[in-house]
Amino acid sequence: MIPNWIAAPLLLLVFFVPGFAHADPLQRIYNDWQVSCDNINRCSARSSQDSQGLVLQLTREAGPEGRASVSIDFQRNNDEQSTDLPIANRLMLNGKALTFNRREWDVGKKHIASINRVVVSEFVNTIRDGSSIQLGGKLEAQQTTHPGISLNGLKAALLAIDQQQSREGTKTAWASRGNKPITAVPPAPAVPVMPRFSEPHPLSDSEISAITQNTASNIENNDCSLDPSEREVHLFPLTNDKALMTVNCDMGAYNLYVLGYIVSRQAPYKAENLVLTMPFKAGEDDQPPELINADFDEKSGILSTLDKGRGLGDCGVSSRWVFDGKAFTLAAYASEPSCDGYSRSGEWPTLWVSR
CATH class of the missing domain: 2.60.40 (Immunoglobulin-like)
Structure with a gap:
C-alpha cells in the first residue's frame, strides 16, 4: 500500500521561488x-x-x-x-x-x-x-x-x-x-521541477519473450535468498528502446526486495543495473536506495518504493522516482525513523517534494 502522502498532489504541498537552490x-x-x-x-x-x-x-x-x-x-x-x-x-x-x-x-x-x-x-x-x-x-x-x-x-x-x-x-x-x-529571513528554496514522462509503445509479446529468454534467464545473483526458479520477473516499457526489468530477490515478513535493471528492447538485449541516485545524503551511509516493495506505473513513469520498518507500518522509508528518458529522478521521499506508533496511517514526515 502506498502511503497517503505520496498520493497527494505535490503541487499543493509546495510553492516556487526562482533563483534559490534546494535545501x-x-x-x-x-x-x-x-x-x-x-x-x-x-x-x-x-x-x-x-x-x-x-x-x-x-x-x-x-x-x-x-x-x-x-x-x-x-x-x-x-x-x-x-x-x-x-x-x-x-x-x-x-x-x-x-x-x-x-x-x-x-x-x-x-x-x-x-x-x-x-x-x-x-x-x-x-x-x-x-x-x-x-x-x-x-x-x-x-x-x-x-x-x-x-x-x-x-x-x-x-x-x-x-x-x-x-x-x-x-x-x-x-x-x-x-x-x-x-x-x-530568506524565502523558501526552489521546488525541483520533475521531467515529463513520455509514455512509450507497450511491450509486445515477442519483446517480453525475447527479453525474458535472453536477459532474465541469464541473471545470477548469489545474494538472493529466493531460488532462481522462484524469482518472478516483471517488465515495463520505459522508452521505445528501453525497458525496466524487476526480479524478486528476497522475501521478508512484510518487505519484498527486488533487483532492477534497464534493458534494451532489441537484440543483443543488454542489461544494466538500475542504480537510484539520491540528491541528498539519507542516513549514515551513501549506499543507493534499495528497491523494496517496488511498483512501477507505466502511465506516469513513476517508480515507487516502500520500506516498512515493521509490520505495523508506523515507520520506514518511501519514495517516488520519475524516469526522464535516461535515468530515474527523485520526485518524493518520506522517512519515519521512530517506530513509536504515531504514524500508523503511513503519513510519514516528508523530506523531498517536487512539482
Missing part, C-alpha cells in the same frame, strides 16, 4: 523530540510516543511569513463516549494549568490545534523552558502515571528549525530570537 533535508532526534525538514525547508517537530498517547507537534514553513501550526492529540483511548473532560481542560505545564482561548484554538475532546502564527509563537514561548506537559484527571485502570509530553530536547529541536530556515537572531525565531527584522 539539504534534515531529520534528527533530540532526546524526546524528532525534527524533520524537507528540501524547501518546511519543518516539523514532534514529541515521542513514550507518553501514553499524548503527542505534541509543531510545523513551520520557510520564509519571513512562513505558516505555522501546533497540535496536541491524545491517541491512547479511542472511546469517544468517555466521561473524561476534553484534554484542553486537563493539560498542565510543570503542574500548572494551561489555558486555551477557544476563539484562537480548534478544540475537540482529544485534539487541540491552531494555525494562527501569532498563537503558535506565543504557545512556543510558554512551553519552551518547561520540563513536561501532563494530562490531568482520573487514571485509567491500566495506567500508573498520567500521560505526558516530555519537553526534554524541545529547545534543541526549535533551534535546529531556526537554523534550517535561517531565522537565528531574527524576530521570527522560536529558540534564538533577536532584533534582526523579519526581512532578514
